[in-house]
Amino acid sequence: MTGNLAHLTLAFGVLGNIVSFMVFLSPLPTFYKVYKKKSTEGFQSAPYVIGLFSAMLWIYYALLKTNAMLLITINSVGCFIQGFYICFFLFYAPKKAKMECVKLIVLLVIVGFGLILLLTQFLASGINRSVIVGWICLVFSLCVFVAPLGVLRQVIKTKSVEYMPILLSVALTLSAVMWFFYGLLLRDFNIAIPNVLGFTFGIIQMILYFIYNNKKLVTDEKMANFEERIKKMEEQKIPEPKEQKVVIDVKQQSALMCSNFLPNMVAKINKSGCEDDRVAIESQACRNVPNHTIEVMA
Known part of the structure; x- marks a missing residue:
């Protein structure tokens, strides 16, 4: 029975x-984008940095426990990968982002982990040391698992x-499920308890994904249909008439006006018996006609 339990613990x-x-390895696509753009952008x-700090804490705790070798292996790999990510970030980040990253490294990795290491080594001994470090790991892991609550709130708000x-x-x-059973079988509740919260939040995230992902698909389909209708309406739209030029010969129009206006005028003059005035009026009406054309846009 003990042998089966040990094999099951090893399997988990x-x-x-x-x-x-x-x-x-999940952030690799993000860093590939950074490499392509040569900038960390937002x-x-x-x-x-938090991942590196967490991995260092769990390695320290596993060393104190002496029977959690699988915690040491994965968190050693985690330290190496997170360290690579941080170096990559510092290489491509702008000056302001570099300074913020360095400050966070100093605060968590150097000062934070250094104080935990020194205080537990000098102020605690034996089993008490592992208990204290275990509680620190427990609290920190709970804080890390609570962090996605901001993402869940954003998903609900924006749908x-x-x-x-x-x-x-x-x-x-x-991952939370595997480490929960691993901690449970080891009877180490510092490992098991945080992963209960991680499993719970993971299930909630997946439920929200399937709820709001379907709504997004429906919205996208409606938008596609709307855009297709707009496109058809634009294709059926009657083209606007082109601009046309209308040329008006001012001299010709003035002459036409003279031909229509003068006979009536002459007729009136003839009735009054003033023949000489007719000639004066005719020459005066047609003397100042401009000799050019006007183009009117229609």
Whole structure:
């Protein structure tokens, strides 16, 4: 019975190592984008510094426990990967982001971990040391698992799962399940308890993804139909008439006006018997006609 329990513990530990390794590799597409653009843009260094700090804490705790070798293996790999991410970030980040990253490294990795190491070594001994470090790991892991609550609130508010990748949520949920059973079989509740919260939040994330992802698909379909209708309406729209030039010969029009106006005038003059005035009026009416044309746009 004890042998079967040991094999089962080993199996969950190995599976936890595999899934956690995949989770550690999940930011690779992000850093590929950084490499292509030669800039970190709006990406933050905090998740990688926190990941490095967490991995160092768990290695220290596993060394004190002496029977949690699988914790040491995966967190050693995690330290190496997170350290690589941080170096990569510092290489491509602008000056301001570099300074913030360095400050966070000093605060958590150097000062924070250094104080935990020194205080537990000098102020605690034996089993008390492992208990204290275990509680620190427990509290810190709970804080890390609570962090996605901001993402869940954003998903509910915007009704969009754009910033909540489903594959990462599934991987984190599986990782929490494996490490929960590993801690439970080891009877180490410092390992088991935080992963209960991680499993719970992972299930909630997946439920929200399937709820709001379907709504997003429906919205996209409606928008596509609307755009298609607009396109058809534009294709059926009658083309506007082209501009046309109308040329008016001012001299010709003035002459025409003279021909219509003068006979009436002459008729009136003839009735009054003033023949000489007719000639004066005719020459005066047609003398100042301009000799040019006007183009009118219609």
